[in-house]
Amino acid sequence: MEIDADRLGRALAALGRADDPQGFATAGTRSLAALFDAPRAVLSLRDADGGESRFIAWPGWCAQTYRRQVLAQDPIRAWLDGCRPGTAPVIRLSDLVPGRALERAPYFETLLRPTGARHVLTLAIRRGGRIAGALSLVRNQDAPDFSIEDRNLATALVPALEMSHALAHRRMPAAAQPFTAREAEIARLVADGATNKMIxxxxxxxxxxxxxxxxxxxxxxxxxxxxxxxxxxxxRAP
Structure with missing residues (x-):
């Protein structure tokens, strides 16, 4: 995948400006979808009240059908449930289910085929050592699958996505133990962008x-x- 530097810059800028949940769910996620030539996306947030999934640029019936008929069979959901520290944060649907097996799955028949969708690239969003949500970028059946290069780029962008999510929701957990004076000093320098050598x-x-x-x-x-x-x-800044 050849990356347009301007689109990459716009995607990072949009993530940086997402200072509330609505901004994160719209401008932030749409900018990443555009970067990867994905005409639609699904944003799942497990830390919202009761959890929610936002279907971006899908037909109106998809969200309810997904909850009622697809959720329990979703291989990406199963992958997220099994994620542990150290697990790669990005997966393609084709990594989980080979093409012919996917076409025989009720998941495909119920949601993907009727909407023309086929290829999915999912970025896990972690917070405090657990899965807080995921962003799935979706391409249509007439488009190529996401490449290994796409997956690698998405992996490199996950920290920016996680930071945008954390800042937009402003509900990061308090420290389990208070920092010492030295730790607080180092943490402030890290937040200012200092490297270990500089610190x-x-x-x-x-x-x-x-x-x-x-x-x-x-x-x-x-x-x-x-x-x-x-x-x-x-x-936590005042």
Missing amino acids: ARQLGLSPETVKNHLRAIFRKAGVANRTTLSAWMLS
Whole structure:
């Protein structure tokens, strides 16, 4: 897949501007769908009240049919339920169900075939070590499947998607334990974009000591990487 740099920039900018749930569900997700030439999408949020799935650019009957007839058979839902820390955050439907097997599945007959949909690329959204939702990008039957390059690009974009989700919903969990003064200082520097080397130089620490502090910070905040730590810090900014 040849990436248009302008579209990539617009997608990242849209995710960065999504400062409420509605903005995340519309501008943010639509920008990623456009980046991957996906004319429709499904945004599933497990942390919303009771959970919800938004069908973007689908016929009106799809959401209710999915809940009543497809949800229990959805292989992507089963994959999300089985995700564990360390599991790759992006999957294609074709990775889960080969083409001919998919065409025989009630899932295909009930939802995909009647709407002309076929190919799905799903990005898991994690928060606090658990699955908070997922964004599924969908191409039609007359389009090519998502490529390995598409999957790799989506994987690289997951941290930005997770940060946008966290900032839009502003409901990140409190730290399990309070930070020490040094940990709080390092967390603030990470949120400001400082690298480990920059932090070590500024605070007069060794890079290994900074790494050890970051491990403790990640554990206390319930995050897995610097991007989600930055979102966690920003959600608590006055």
